[in-house]
Amino acid sequence: MVGLPARGKTYIAYKVSRYLAWLGVNCRVFNVGEYRRKLVGAQLDHTFFDPRNKAAIEQRLKCAQMALQDMISWFKAAHSGVAIYDGTNSTRKRRKMIQDTCAQHGIDVMFCESWCDDGELVDLNIREVKRTSPDYKGVDIAKVMEDFRLRIAHYSEVYEPVGGDGTRPLARGEYPLPPTAPALDEYDERLVTYVRKINVGARMVINRVASYLQSRIVYFLMNIHIAPRSVLFSRHGESLYNLDQRLGGDPSLSPNGRKYAEALPGLIEKLLGDQSLTVWTSTMRRTAETAAGLPYKKLSWKALDELDAGLCDGLTYEDVEREYPDEYAMRDENKFEFRYRGGESYRDVVLRLEPVIMELERQQNIMIVSHQAVLRCIYAYFLDIGPEELPYLKIPLHTVMKLTWTAYGCDVQMYKIDIDAVDTHRAKPKAPKTTPANRPPTPPHVRALKREIEPASPSAVSDTWDVDEEWEPETRLELPTPPPA
Ligand code: ATP
Ligand code: F6P
Numbered sequence: 001m002v003g004l005p006a007r008g009k010t011y012i013a014y015k016v017s018r019y020l021a022w023l024g025v026n027c028r029v030f031n032v033g034e035y036r037r038k039l040v041g042a043q044l045d046h047t048f049f050d051p052r053n054k055a056a057i058e059q060r061l062k063c064a065q066m067a068l069q070d071m072i073s074w075f076k077a078a079h080s081g082v083a084i085y086d087g088t089n090s091t092r093k094r095r096k097m098i099q100d101t102c103a104q105h106g107i108d109v110m111f112c113e114s115w116c117d118d119g120e121l122v123d124l125n126i127r128e129v130k131r132t133s134p135d136y137k138g139v140d141i142a143k144v145m146e147d148f149r150l151r152i153a154h155y156s157e158v159y160e161p162v163g164g165d166g167t168r169p170l171a172r173g174e175y176p177l178p179p180t181a182p183a184l185d186e187y188d189e190r191l192v193t194y195v196r197k198i199n200v201g202a203r204m205v206i207n208r209v210a211s212y213l214q215s216r217i218v219y220f221l222m223n224i225h226i227a228p229r230s231v232l233f234s235r236h237g238e239s240l241y242n243l244d245q246r247l248g249g250d251p252s253l254s255p256n257g258r259k260y261a262e263a264l265p266g267l268i269e270k271l272l273g274d275q276s277l278t279v280w281t282s283t284m285r286r287t288a289e290t291a292a293g294l295p296y297k298k299l300s301w302k303a304l305d306e307l308d309a310g311l312c313d314g315l316t317y318e319d320v321e322r323e324y325p326d327e328y329a330m331r332d333e334n335k336f337e338f339r340y341r342g343g344e345s346y347r348d349v350v351l352r353l354e355p356v357i358m359e360l361e362r363q364q365n366i367m368i369v370s371h372q373a374v375l376r377c378i379y380a381y382f383l384d385i386g387p388e389e390l391p392y393l394k395i396p397l398h399t400v401m402k403l404t405w406t407a408y409g410c411d412v413q414m415y416k417i418d419i420d421a422v423d424t425h426r427a428k429p430k431a432p433k434t435t436p437a438n439r440p441p442t443p444p445h446v447r448a449l450k451r452e453i454e455p456a457s458p459s460a461v462s463d464t465w466d467v468d469e470e471w472e473p474e475t476r477l478e479l480p481t482p483p484p485a
Helices: 009-022 032-039 054-078 090-106 119-128 141-158 212-223 240-244 257-274 287-289 317-323 327-331 346-363 373-383 446-451
Strands: 026-033 083-087 113-117 194-198 202-209 229-235 278-281 297-300 366-370 399-406 410-416
Touching: 009 083, 009 113, 009 202, 009 212, 009 373, 026 032, 026 054, 032 054, 032 083, 054 083, 054 090, 119 141, 194 212, 194 327, 202 212, 202 366, 212 346, 229 257, 229 373, 257 287, 278 287, 287 297, 287 366, 317 327, 346 373, 366 373, 373 399, 373 410
Parallel strands: 026 083, 113 194, 229 366, 278 297, 278 366
Antiparallel strands: 194 202, 229 399, 399 410
């Protein structure tokens, strides 16, 4: 990542990380600020970031190097994957160090810069995110604003946007580069891979993107936005197959399911008022019947159809256990990977949902009316839930879930409509395993934001910076104490 403070680098880093992890890519964020807080301490004022503060410069470099070393060790252990090195990396010199270190270890680098000259947005970011940062624990908001603006001013003095060669046109208000950028050995940023997201995507600059993964990331970055919006999910109302605990099929709603469909417009109106909304359904009868009374534009997606149970479509779990005992047992062993004969696995569903997720990122208010397995996959994307837990998430019938965006993640509020429905959740048979070996530990911020899903009355969970106390940088180094402010 590259950019001045409060430009959404960490926000973008965790979003990309969630997206890639959901697609099955080994991914981890290394946040240099976390290293600084652990190694030098939080609550340092703006003078620590002054480019004239020589002692602090040394310390900041050491923190950056330690994060980089941990990242290299992680690559060695993980063999492949994407690490997001989240710091300001605001000078060519620093970026050259990253490029050179990575080159020595055979790691491809793509710089991702967030550039923004919208002062009001930057102030909003400080107000919303930085004041709850451990850097400003107990500090009043006026002081936070003042100190953080000074921190930004220090960085601005030395900031060099990525790709600077002295010839490209500058965006309005962009800090001009010196007329002839000094050669930094042979490091020429025209030759490196980078993407610059300018003013939250009003303009994107893409340079030398070379690989499939890089282009996926660029495409994702082009689609994400930060405009406030609501995303709602609901399963279809109870179906005739649900009553018999049958899988799949294309049944209609049960009498209670129809009552849910009738009650749904009232709840959505309460949640959204007169805001506009687009409703996405699957191509199956039960979702269309559920959405029928919703007075909004509708779109049906084949990709939102329920997981295809293949040969087992139309059977109950008991039928499957009796008629296909081996498959039944195999599904319990690894539910995420298990593919029904002639049907799909949860992994297959995740992959077919990727365009839905991309479109969801681009859109404003959306309500999805879909199915148990599909909504588990979508839910796991937003809440950063791994393949072990994903297929067992509780997505109850007759409940609307509303996503609320927080600093670096999402929370979910659940609204249960009081109309009886059967429970189609089948619990995980064995004791849950801990984090699978191939999945990196969730970064502290994201971990703090995770919530277990349980049917509940409307609830709001506030954002938190509750950094996991057990988390430690993997490399240790004694640092000199910071100079007095
Ligand atoms: P720091 O360098 O201090 O760590 P940062 O650049 O990592 O700051 P974040 O902590 O990620 O900034 O800021 C989060 C805020 O940035 C959120 O409120 C989010 O809405 C906003 N944001 C997200 N994307 C962008 C963007 N492209 N431009 C500006 N702000 C953004
Ligand atoms: O039982 C309802 C249902 O939507 C079925 O159509 C589908 O096969 C099943 O849930 C998916 O849930 P699980 O993966 O837990 O069997």
